[in-house]
Amino acid sequence: MPKPSSQIHRAWWKESSVYQIWPASFKDSNDDGIGDIPGIVSKLDYIKNLGVDIVWLCPSYKSPQVDMGYDISDYYSIAEEYGTVADVEKLIQGCHERGMKLLMDLVVNHTSDQHEWFKQSRRSKDNEYRNWYVWKPARYDEQGNRQPPNNWVSHFQGSAWQWDEHTQEYYLHLYATEQPDLNWEHPPVRQAVHEIVRFWLDKGADGFRMDVINFISKDQRFPDAPVQDPRTPWQWGDKYYANGPRLHEYLQGIGQILTEYDAFSVGEMPFVKDTNEVLRAVRFDRHEINMIFNFEHVDIDHGPYDKFEPGSWKLTDLKSFFETWQKFMYENDGWNALYWENHDQPRSIDRFTNAKEEYRTAAGKMLATVLALQSGTPFVYQGQELGMRNVPVDWDMSEYKDIDCLNHWHRLLAHKPDDTEAHKIARQEYQKKSRDNGRTPVQWSAAPNGGFTGPNVKPWMSVNPDFERVNAEAQVQDPQSTYHYWSSVLGLRKKYHDIFVYGDYELVDRANEEIFAYTRQYENHKALVLANWTEKTLEWDPAANGIQGVQDVVLNTYGSAASTQERFTGGGGQWSLRPYEAVVALVQA
Ligand code: GLC
Numbered sequence: 001m002p003k004p005s006s007q008i009h010r011a012w013w014k015e016s017s018v019y020q021i022w023p024a025s026f027k028d029s030n031d032d033g034i035g036d037i038p039g040i041v042s043k044l045d046y047i048k049n050l051g052v053d054i055v056w057l058c059p060s061y062k063s064p065q066v067d068m069g070y071d072i073s074d075y076y077s078i079a080e081e082y083g084t085v086a087d088v089e090k091l092i093q094g095c096h097e098r099g100m101k102l103l104m105d106l107v108v109n110h111t112s113d114q115h116e117w118f119k120q121s122r123r124s125k126d127n128e129y130r131n132w133y134v135w136k137p138a139r140y141d142e143q144g145n146r147q148p149p150n151n152w153v154s155h156f157q158g159s160a161w162q163w164d165e166h167t168q169e170y171y172l173h174l175y176a177t178e179q180p181d182l183n184w185e186h187p188p189v190r191q192a193v194h195e196i197v198r199f200w201l202d203k204g205a206d207g208f209r210m211d212v213i214n215f216i217s218k219d220q221r222f223p224d225a226p227v228q229d230p231r232t233p234w235q236w237g238d239k240y241y242a243n244g245p246r247l248h249e250y251l252q253g254i255g256q257i258l259t260e261y262d263a264f265s266v267g268e269m270p271f272v273k274d275t276n277e278v279l280r281a282v283r284f285d286r287h288e289i290n291m292i293f294n295f296e297h298v299d300i301d302h303g304p305y306d307k308f309e310p311g312s313w314k315l316t317d318l319k320s321f322f323e324t325w326q327k328f329m330y331e332n333d334g335w336n337a338l339y340w341e342n343h344d345q346p347r348s349i350d351r352f353t354n355a356k357e358e359y360r361t362a363a364g365k366m367l368a369t370v371l372a373l374q375s376g377t378p379f380v381y382q383g384q385e386l387g388m389r390n391v392p393v394d395w396d397m398s399e400y401k402d403i404d405c406l407n408h409w410h411r412l413l414a415h416k417p418d419d420t421e422a423h424k425i426a427r428q429e430y431q432k433k434s435r436d437n438g439r440t441p442v443q444w445s446a447a448p449n450g451g452f453t454g455p456n457v458k459p460w461m462s463v464n465p466d467f468e469r470v471n472a473e474a475q476v477q478d479p480q481s482t483y484h485y486w487s488s489v490l491g492l493r494k495k496y497h498d499i500f501v502y503g504d505y506e507l508v509d510r511a512n513e514e515i516f517a518y519t520r521q522y523e524n525h526k527a528l529v530l531a532n533w534t535e536k537t538l539e540w541d542p543a544a545n546g547i548q549g550v551q552d553v554v555l556n557t558y559g560s561a562a563s564t565q566e567r568f569t570g571g572g573g574q575w576s577l578r579p580y581e582a583v584v585a586l587v588q589a
């Protein structure tokens with residue numbers, strides 16, 4: 001049931017949409033093969049014309065780039081290959097001049113092992129910085145062999161603990177060995193993070209995306225995790241570090257500063273399925289974070305133990321995840337972040353549809369419609385607005401760059417050197433799920449290297465060879481492109497923001513495995529969003545699904561709304577939906 005408008009909390013960050021930039025692959029301005037901040041500045045009009053309000057810049061700080069900048073060695077400088085702090089100031093200014101805001105990425109669950117704090121910390125047990133990280137003595141098994149303090153698995157394979165010869169203890173790294181976890185129990189760590197937050201807000205940044213922010217408080221007993229995967233000693237310890245005991249205390253510490261600046265915040269929260277727990281962070285009156293990225297819909301194709309094992313899913317699973325979060329946040333004064341893609345995910349057309357190449361555009365537009373008109377703040381990842389797809393099936397392993405994927409591959413080669421079948425399956429799964437899929441350079445034009453970098457330069461990662469057909473230059477000129485369609489969807493969301501930002505959500509035709517349909521309603525204003533998730537033409541009966549009185553078709557993936565009016569408003573009966581067609585109509589409440 002729609003709420004009375006007096007119970008709805010309006011906020012600028014609810015009405016906004018966000019464009020995510022992954023700097024290494026956005027635009028190279030100086031022909032060294034790596035994207036950079038001046039490159040981003042040169043494309044601000046392109047971003048603005050898409051109709052977004054906020055730009056999120058992925059980590060651009062000084063870093064050894066073991067995990068593409070998520071391993072920070074200095075929070076106050078910018079990586080040389082990306083530019084300087086002055087360049088970021090120009091970027092902030094360029095955004096502000098165009099009425100957009102800029103978010104920085106706050107990565108404070110861990111640092112790089114090259115950060116000065118960690119260099120000090122590993123120097124000796126009595127170093128002033130020892131306590132800034134999580135150090136533990138070894139355990140010994142019955143045979144007297146040295147073992148890590150517990151059985152937690154690292155997100156990038158193997159044990160989450162690394163032995164330090166020099167000081168004879170282990171340190172915790174939930175990610176790569178080179179990404180030691182900070183010890184948030186230690187007050188100076190929290191203080192240091194608060195200073196970083198203020199530094200960038202004082203520079204004019206408008207808020208933060210917060211990396212794995214729900215991992216910062218760990219159960220201080222560091223217990224062994226329950227064994228879920230019997231094939232390995234290393235198990236998921238999320239029970240003891242995802243939304244740990246002191247998380248909300250820590251988030252309120254940062255939240256106070258964010259509130260002071262009226263800053264935007266979105267937290268990344270893997271593993272959490274408990275809506276009530278998320279609500280404790282995002283409820284309007286909590287002042288912790290505005291919204292979180294949850295993972296249920298993007299984990300949908302993972303295998304039972306491992307993302308790189310084959311998995312399968314049904315459209316009704318996807319609908320049900322969304323429905324849970326949509327209804328719950330609406331009813332409880334929370335808020336959702338909406339995304340299909342980011343730098344850790346494959347391309348959405350490949351993950352969420354089976355679209356053949358001829359339906360790329362149709363599927364891309366359909367996905368844009370279904371996502372951005374739900375309740376929440378939509379995020380568009382670079383290249384998604386162009387309908388970019390996964391890396392080619394025939395790409396050699398040498399094209400893959402991501403530590404997550406490569407660690408998996410190297411472990412497989414080490415453990416099963418002759419199992420060619422396992423190798424083949426793993427490679428198929430990399431092409432479907434490796435983070436590399438979202439990391440190929442943005443395709444700006446049909447020029448060599450897709451215009452990402454100079455014609456004679458070898459980019460740090462190859463450009464997807466389909467750039468000759470699929471690129472920004474062509475799409476900006478084509479009113480029927482995915483790029484312009486995204487701008488129409490975001491524009492529609494703004495035009496009818498009572499409905500699409502503040503309205504209730506009702507799933508329609510729940511059991512249908514081929515159609516994704518929902519309504520949004522604010523007071524007596526109601527809209528239907530209807531999508532054909534298949535390559536077939538489908539018949540759909542609005543009346544049989546409780547939809548009455550279609551007043552106006554306000555958006556259609558197959559062309560201007562005017563020409564499609566009569567297909568949906570003319571005399572009752574069945575509607576015929578073309579392959580991957582989506583339509584948005586105002587209907588009787
Ligand atoms: C987040 C980032 C990912 C990174 C990891 C460790 O999940 O999005 O790219 O590897 O945290 O910082």
Ligand code: CA
Pocket residue numbers: 028029030031032033034035036081
């Ligand atoms: Ca460059």
